[in-house]
Amino acid sequence: MALRFRKSFKIAPGVRINLSKSGVSTSVGGKGLTANLSKRGTRVTTSIPGSGFSASKLYGKRSKGAVEAAPTPLWAHVLTWLMIAAFLWWIFS
Template sequence: MALRIRKSIKIAPGVKINLSKSGISTSLGGKGSTVNLGKRGARVTTSIPGTGISSSKLYVTGNRAAQPAVFTPLWAHVVAWLIVAAVLWWIFS
């Protein structure tokens, strides 16, 4: 049996930072549609809330065999943090 450890930290409405033993990822969105940016690529999940019907697709950039095992799309995290900073600036100014 595998043991999973995960912690999700809510940064702003619709923005979460997910920490696990396998790495860090950023989730953007809420009920109905979510984009998760992690080391495997971008996962887009859409659903019809309340029905249990959902669809998920992983978008991987480049040749995964040529990339190192610890590849993290740093640009994706930077974009997410810039969005968080802009929202916080807009709220508090």
């Protein structure tokens, strides 16, 4: 039996910080569309809420044995944190 660890903290509506054994990641979005930025790359998940249907695609590094893709671009991380900062500024101002 494999042991797993995962903890998620909501820092703003639609923005979460996720902690696990493999590292830290940031999730942006909600029901229907979510983007997750981690050391593995960017995973975009779309779904039809309540139906059980979803699709997910990982952009960035590939599985073992595959040719390594380009890492998640810096602009994606910067854009995510700018959106978080703007949203927090909007809430608290």
